[in-house]
Amino acid sequence: MSYWLLSLDKWHQNYKEYINEKSYKPETGRYWYTHKMVKRALPNMFRYLDNPRIPKSTNSIESFFGHMKGLLNIHRGLPYKHRKQYLMWYLYFKNEKNT
Incomplete structure (x- = not known):
């Protein structure tokens, strides 16, 4: 698992600019993170490891x-x-x- 986390950290460093891209909608004058789901995914990716009732796949x-x-x-x-x-x-x- 630690190898995977190190690889993930390296991936994050390589694609940090992409992950932090913001989009702009002129009509509303608002910005938002274009790839916000990538940022939010990690905390929930491995819940199945702590809970045997959660299946490992879909x-x-x-x-x-x-x-x-x-x-x-x-x-x-x-x-x-x-x-x-x-x-x-x-x-x-x-x-x-x-x-």
Whole structure:
């Protein structure tokens, strides 16, 4: 892990100007950090190391949503409102079954 942190620090030094770039919107006269998500990511990147209930990857979530997308494709003709209700009921019954 320490090797990774040293590499991260080196990366940060190399790209410090890029990370600290600011954008400007003339209409409002406001500046903001263009790449603010890069700056905010590090404190939360390794939470899974301290909490075994947090998965190490998003593979299971991607698989689950891929399955749900397949279910919705079966019912392609549903209006948006009904698709939303379908998903809400599906998740409700899925959670009932798992409790």
